[in-house]
Amino acid sequence: MHYLKSTIKAEPLIWRWYAWPYLISPATAACNIVGRHLKIMQSYVQNPKIHAQAVEDPKMLGGPFIDLEGEKVNEIKDLIEDTKKNCQALIALCDALRELDKMLLNEAKGGSLEALYDRVPTMLRGMVELVYDLNSHPSIRLIEPFLYNTYYDTSHQEIALGNITGDFRKFVYSTPRINQSDEIYLKIPFSDKRLDSLFRHKYEPCELKSVIKLFNITAPEQKLFESFFTTIEPRRNNNNYQEKGVRVRYFGHACILIETDCVSILFDPVISYEINNDISRYSFSDLPDHIDYVVITHSHLDHVMFETLLQLRHKTRHIVFPSNQNGGLADPSLKLILQHIGFTSLLNLNELERVEFKDGEILTLPFFGEHCDLNIQSKLSYCVNIKGKKFMLAADSNNLSEPLYEHIFNFTGPIDMLFLGMECEGAPLTWTYGPLLINPLSRAFDQSRTLSGSDSNKAWSIVEKLKCKYAYVYAMGQEPWLNHVMALNYSPDSPQIIESNKFVAKCLAAGIESERLFGKKEWVIDYCE
Ligand SMILES: [Fe+2]
Ligand SMILES: [Fe+2]
Numbered sequence: 001m002h003y004l005k006s007t008i009k010a011e012p013l014i015w016r017w018y019a020w021p022y023l024i025s026p027a028t029a030a031c032n033i034v035g036r037h038l039k040i041m042q043s044y045v046q047n048p049k050i051h052a053q054a055v056e057d058p059k060m061l062g063g064p065f066i067d068l069e070g071e072k073v074n075e076i077k078d079l080i081e082d083t084k085k086n087c088q089a090l091i092a093l094c095d096a097l098r099e100l101d102k103m104l105l106n107e108a109k110g111g112s113l114e115a116l117y118d119r120v121p122t123m124l125r126g127m128v129e130l131v132y133d134l135n136s137h138p139s140i141r142l143i144e145p146f147l148y149n150t151y152y153d154t155s156h157q158e159i160a161l162g163n164i165t166g167d168f169r170k171f172v173y174s175t176p177r178i179n180q181s182d183e184i185y186l187k188i189p190f191s192d193k194r195l196d197s198l199f200r201h202k203y204e205p206c207e208l209k210s211v212i213k214l215f216n217i218t219a220p221e222q223k224l225f226e227s228f229f230t231t232i233e234p235r236r237n238n239n240n241y242q243e244k245g246v247r248v249r250y251f252g253h254a255c256i257l258i259e260t261d262c263v264s265i266l267f268d269p270v271i272s273y274e275i276n277n278d279i280s281r282y283s284f285s286d287l288p289d290h291i292d293y294v295v296i297t298h299s300h301l302d303h304v305m306f307e308t309l310l311q312l313r314h315k316t317r318h319i320v321f322p323s324n325q326n327g328g329l330a331d332p333s334l335k336l337i338l339q340h341i342g343f344t345s346l347l348n349l350n351e352l353e354r355v356e357f358k359d360g361e362i363l364t365l366p367f368f369g370e371h372c373d374l375n376i377q378s379k380l381s382y383c384v385n386i387k388g389k390k391f392m393l394a395a396d397s398n399n400l401s402e403p404l405y406e407h408i409f410n411f412t413g414p415i416d417m418l419f420l421g422m423e424c425e426g427a428p429l430t431w432t433y434g435p436l437l438i439n440p441l442s443r444a445f446d447q448s449r450t451l452s453g454s455d456s457n458k459a460w461s462i463v464e465k466l467k468c469k470y471a472y473v474y475a476m477g478q479e480p481w482l483n484h485v486m487a488l489n490y491s492p493d494s495p496q497i498i499e500s501n502k503f504v505a506k507c508l509a510a511g512i513e514s515e516r517l518f519g520k521k522e523w524v525i526d527y528c529e
Contacts, residue, residue, distance in 0.1 A: 001205035002229040004198060006274035006283060011160040011172070012190055012306045012341075015083055018172035018485075019157070019190070020301040024340055025332030026151035027142055028436065030094035033087050035435025040064045040174055041080050048073050062431070062487025067175045075178045086156055089123075093151055096121035097329070100140060101438045104130065108138035129327070141327030144336055152340065154189035159310075161186065161228060167275055169484035173301075184221055184228075190306065191342030196314035202284055203234055235274075237286045244527040246387050248417070250517050251282045253482055254303055254395055254475035256419060258384055260359045265293045265384060267393050268303040269312055272481040279480065282520050289315065293347075293355065296321040297395035298367065298379035299334055300432070300451070302477060302485055306341060318345040320355060320362065325377040330436050334378050349380065352411060360386035365408050369398025372429035372449040383412045387527050390414070392466065396421040396451075396475060399458035405465035414467035417523075420459055421475030422500045422516075426451030455495075456502035463507060471507045473500045473516040 012019040014029075017037055022028035044051050044066040052070030054060040066076065084091065099121050107116060113130040120128060127150070129141040162183040179185070188194060194214055201211065208229055217225045241247045241259040249257040254268035266287070274283045294316045297303050319338055325331040335348045347355060355362040367379040381394040392415045399405070429441060429449040441449075453475075454462070463471045476496065477486035490497050500516045507514030 002201070002208045002211075002231055003203070003205055003234055004201045005163065005228055005230050006202060006234060006285060007164055008228045009160075009162055009164050009169075009273060010199070010307065010311060011162075011177075012310060013158050013160055013177055013185075015087060015156045016079060016176040016178075018177075019306050020173070021299050021304050021306075021334070021337045022332065024152075024337045025144065026090065026093065026147040027097060027144070027329055028332050030087075030090040030097065030151070031329070031435040033083065033090055034094040036064070037176070038080065038083060038091075040066060041076050041083070041176065044068075044076050045073055045080065058489055061489055062171060062174070062427070064174050067170045068178065072178055076176070079176055079178075089151055089153075093123060093147075096123050097140075098438060100124060100128065104138040104140065105438075108132070108136075110136040113138065140329070142329060143327070144333050148336060148340065154191070157187075157189045159186040159188065159190075159195065160184075161225075163228060164273055164275070166277065167272075167279070167480035167483070171487045172484045173487075182224070184217070184225055186215055188215075189342075190310060191340060193342070195310055195342075199311045200314050201229075202311075203236075235285050237282075239286065240288045243524070246389055246525045246527070248391070248523045248525070249282055249286065250472075250474065250521040251286075252479035252519060253477060254297065254393075254419075254421065255308075256391075256393060256474070257287065258386065258391060259288060260387055263292050263357050263359050263386070264288045264290065265295060265362065266291045266312075267295045267382070268297055268305075268395070268475075269294060269308045270302065270305045270482065271308045271311075272479070275481070279519050281479070281481070284311065287312070287315070290317060291315055292317045292357070293362065294319045295362065295382060295393075296334065297381060297393065298322065298370075299324075299332075299337075299376075300370075300396070302475075302482065303395065304334070304337075305485070309343075310341065313342055316343070318347050318355075319343050320347045320349060322364070322367075322378045322380040323348050323350050325375050328375055330374045330433055331376040331378055351380065360384065360388075363411065365392075365411070366404060367395060367397045368404060369400045370396040370426065370451055370453055372433060372451060374429075374433060383415065385412075389416045389525055391416065392418045392468075394418065394420045394462070396423060396426075396453040397462075398452055399454045399462055402458075402461050402465065405462050409466055412466065414469075416468070416525075417470040417472070418463060418466065418468040419472050419474045419517075420462065421453045422455070422459055422473050422503060423451075423453045423476060423496050424455040424458075424499045425495045426453065456499045456506065459499075459503045460506050463512065468512060470513045471503075472514065473503065476500070476516065476518075478518055 048070035051065040054065040055067040127146040363383045367381045384391045
């Protein structure tokens with residue numbers, strides 16, 4: 001009998017690019033194909049040497065440069081042609097969205113919008129409502145389910161399987177995948193149920209022959225595919241917590257597992273493969289057999305990591321996530337995204353709603369900032385009230401308005417343990433949202449509207465207002481198994497490190513237990529009646 005090795009990475013790709021939420025929703029996918037993928041690839045073909053030099057420069061980390069040593073010009077030329085052919089409808093959809101937006105900006109000056117419906121580009125007709133806000137600023141409301149119905153196509157989704165021996169992986173958002181001889185590409189939709197059985201075989205033994213048949217692995221690929229399996233039983237680590245208290249495990253970044261003997265809740269899953277080096281970590285083997293609630297704080301790619309989510313889908317009972325600002329291009333529905341990658345039992349929540357279970361509840365709370373002042377509502381922080389203890393998962397909340405936490409306190413009372421991201425100097429707007437912009441933003445505005453979290457003063461104010469007993473900095477992207485998605489390279493002089501050090505020192509001086517989390521940590525909180 002065989003098991004899938006714990007070192008096998010499973011990267012979801014679409015059109016050969018590492019998949020993230022904005023590549024699922026058709027409107028945002030359309031804009032990213034045109035404004036990111038094609039742009040980067042065309043620039044590489046024109047000047048591969050500049051790309052090769054830029055990826056060597058630490059200051060350019062995470063920039064729009066293809067990391068293929070400047071040597072794959074023909075392959076990228078072919079991929080440009082494939083993209084133009086395979087994504088024809090989406091490329092036209094991007095043009096239609098831009099055309100409609102420009103028409104509205106020029107024509108909608110406060111008068112009736114009715115006459116403009118006849119001028120909506122054909123491919124968007126019946127899928128958009130034209131609206132004003134109360135200041136007569138026009139905008140488009142997309143009926144997203146119609147867009148999925150017409151433009152969503154899974155035929156270019158695939159899972160790249162390969163063995164990894166260390167944490168280092170190249171940054172994936174600027175470089176498409178060119179076939180590698182040490183990888184196998186399963187050409188199946190992300191929602192395909194066969195993936196659940198594959199990932200189940202990390203812990204449940206299988207007949208190798210039947211897995212080979214299930215995925216139609218061809219004869220030349222068989223040897224490599226077989227090498228992804230082992231006869232050695234996987235390690236387990238006290239997986240299903242059965243004591244009376246509450247066990248909390250930090251898996252790295254914003255991934256926190258809270259367990260009691262009757263419920264397990266996993267936040268923002270990003271889980272390391274089993275790599276043996278000097279950084280100890282939890283891995284897939286440290287999770288319970290079933291996760292009652294997988295909880296997503298917001299739709300940034302380091303918090304909705306498809307690569308981990310797909311590997312956990314078979315053991316997830318419910319997935320909890322924030323509702324979006326219905327119809328806005330920059331805020332696609334997480335519900336539709338998660339549904340289309342195969343999740344069921346979706347719990348779509350607004351602020352100050354509750355999910356109740358035997359030992360307590362999850363209360364949803366407002367999450368301000370970190371989204372470049374765009375009207376993006378798919379973001380929540382959470383308070384888990386469990387066995388009389390309160391845990392607040394604030395993700396990348398930027399404390400833009402201190403009184404917010406006075407209002408929150410009225411709903412939560414004192415918080416026992418706070419987890420807060422402090423990436424206080426985040427990337428500019430264009431890094432994530434650039435391809436969605438209709439008109440370019442000036443550099444000054446772009447630099448002023450960032451994906452920034454709280455600095456030390458803002459973070460301290462949260463601790464004071466919520467009367468926290470423990471306050472941990474998390475979600476800093478520092479674990480090396482995040483480097484392929486985060487592109488961060490902090491030094492002791494980086495503002496994010498200086499500010500989080502200051503915050504930790506201030507907490508400790510006030511008798512509040514605090515640290516900047518890294519790698520792994522476990523807390524067991526005894527139950528008291
Ligand atoms: Fe974020
Ligand atoms: Fe984040």
